[in-house]
Amino acid sequence: MKAIVDCNCFYCSCERVFRPDLLKKPVVVLSNNDGCIISRTDEAKNLGVGMASPYYQNRDLIKKNDVAVFSSNYNLYGDLSMRVMDTLRTLVGEQNIEVYSVDESFVDLASMPKEKLQSFSKKIKDVVEQWTGIRVSIGVAPTKVLAKVANRLSKKNKDQTGCILVLDTEEKIIDALKQTPVEEIWGVGYRYAKKLKETWGIYDGFQLRNVNEEWAGVNLGGVVGLRLIRELKGIPCIELKDPLKQKKMIATTRMFGKPVTELKDLQEAIATYTSRAAEKLRRQHGAATSIDIFLMSNNYKGHYQYNPQTRHINSKLLQPTSHTNELIGYAMPLVEKLFHRGYKYLKAGVILGDIVPEFSIQGNIFKADPAGKRRELMETIDNINFSMRDDVIKYLASGLKRNWKMRQDLRSKRYTTRWEELYRVS
DNA sequence: TCTGGGGTCCTAGGACCC
DNA sequence: TCTGGGGTCCTAGGACCC
Numbered sequence: 001m002k003a004i005v006d007c008n009c010f011y012c013s014c015e016r017v018f019r020p021d022l023l024k025k026p027v028v029v030l031s032n033n034d035g036c037i038i039s040r041t042d043e044a045k046n047l048g049v050g051m052a053s054p055y056y057q058n059r060d061l062i063k064k065n066d067v068a069v070f071s072s073n074y075n076l077y078g079d080l081s082m083r084v085m086d087t088l089r090t091l092v093g094e095q096n097i098e099v100y101s102v103d104e105s106f107v108d109l110a111s112m113p114k115e116k117l118q119s120f121s122k123k124i125k126d127v128v129e130q131w132t133g134i135r136v137s138i139g140v141a142p143t144k145v146l147a148k149v150a151n152r153l154s155k156k157n158k159d160q161t162g163c164i165l166v167l168d169t170e171e172k173i174i175d176a177l178k179q180t181p182v183e184e185i186w187g188v189g190y191r192y193a194k195k196l197k198e199t200w201g202i203y204d205g206f207q208l209r210n211v212n213e214e215w216a217g218v219n220l221g222g223v224v225g226l227r228l229i230r231e232l233k234g235i236p237c238i239e240l241k242d243p244l245k246q247k248k249m250i251a252t253t254r255m256f257g258k259p260v261t262e263l264k265d266l267q268e269a270i271a272t273y274t275s276r277a278a279e280k281l282r283r284q285h286g287a288a289t290s291i292d293i294f295l296m297s298n299n300y301k302g303h304y305q306y307n308p309q310t311r312h313i314n315s316k317l318l319q320p321t322s323h324t325n326e327l328i329g330y331a332m333p334l335v336e337k338l339f340h341r342g343y344k345y346l347k348a349g350v351i352l353g354d355i356v357p358e359f360s361i362q363g364n365i366f367k368a369d370p371a372g373k374r375r376e377l378m379e380t381i382d383n384i385n386f387s388m389r390d391d392v393i394k395y396l397a398s399g400l401k402r403n404w405k406m407r408q409d410l411r412s413k414r415y416t417t418r419w420e421e422l423y424r425v426s
Numbered sequence: 427t428c429t430g431g432g433g434t435c436c437t438a439g440g441a442c443c444c
Numbered sequence: 445t446c447t448g449g450g451g452t453c454c455t456a457g458g459a460c461c462c
Contacts, residue, residue: 035429253432
């Protein structure tokens with residue numbers, strides 16, 4: 001059996017940990033640049049605040065109902081996420097957990113006797129809540145896809161389930177699938193859902209489970225669709241992922257706070273994103289062999305129209321590297337090549353690709369490598385920045401004024417990572 | 427006026443090789 | 445008259461996830 005442990009409206013819950021006065025009140029958290037609503041509590045949901053909907057469209061509703069609004073505070077969420085995952089690791093063992101996202105983990109419960117699944121899940125829930133202040137929902141089933149189905153229903157029917165649902169019999173599985181609209185199933189997105197409903201009259205999980213496998217192979221994206229159907233039948237096809245596996249690409253991309261027109265600003269932004277990406281790269285002990293820069297601009301003619309064009313350019317590196325300085329060195333001329341005077345730029349990004357393990361790097365005879373020195377420097381900078389969960393030390397190329405930076409007007413304090421922002425009890 | 431960021435997997439098709 | 449077969453690698457793009 002497999003479980004998915006999912007933090008309830010994670011970002012909002014993080015805010016509530018330090019704002020107990022908001023416990024029963026509606027809360028929302030906004031995306032970068034304060035653009036969209038990316039987390040909302042049940043109270044906000046019941047008021048009709050849409051998930052992933054633009055902030056400005058909900059502004060009246062929010063004002064009228066006194067909803068608490070926060071800009072995203074990734075320093076805080078990242079730190080609390082780590083605490084939740086560490087707690088899970090101590091409970092189930094490091095080798096039995098796959099951290100799937102900032103607020104979700106899959107847990108392998110293969111060795112747990114069936115009759116203990118319910119009580120053990122309850123234990124996980126209670127301990128995580130007590131140690132971190134974060135509430136979780138848990139779905140347990142024979143496969144990942146079914147665990148997700150269980151998880152969704154556990155939240156939906158909180159009052160009966162207490163946020164825990166174990167699907168350990170065929171009857172329970174069928175019943176759960178009948179209650180699950182096809183678009184709510186993990187692996188069925190907007191397009192497939194539309195096709196399933198409109199073209200083939202398939203509306204819920206139970207109907208989907210009963211389609212012909214070959215048919216699924218043809219109509220739902222090849223082997224992906226086939227796996228999905230089997231998982232719904234209770235045949236595991238998607239195993240827990242190896243946590244040590246390297247990412248194949250690492251991206252850092254962002255919208256600007258306001259349109260950018262100067263090359264210098266673009267280069268600062270790209271230097272900043274490159275530093276960030278390089279840091280992630282070093283964290284997995286990787287080195288990149290290619291770098292891809294993209295700029296997204298407004299359509300040039302006329303005034304504002306949301307019809308962006310994206311241009312990108314890719315460059316192979318002479319030798320794999322994870323050194324920020326070198327990567328910035330590759331990136332800067334690329335920005336210059338892409339840049340067009342007169343365009344308004346809205347967004348930019350860096351993608352590091354063809355990642356290889358760091359230890360596999362061969363020496364390059366054209367370049368003297370001051371051996372451990374650069375590595376040591378990078379490690380020192382990483383350690384300082386990591387302890388503050390922020391880029392306290394940066395490259396000058398990243399700029400000082402940074403007038404392209406995103407908006408974050410409503411950010412809460414970094415309670416757990418800055419001394420001067422510690423929570424005060426008076 | 428205003429709509430996020432960071433990933434994964436898979437397939438098709440073209441270039442190229444012997 | 446009749447002109448192979450089997451591979452690999454790469455890129456672009458589509459679908460999905462949180």
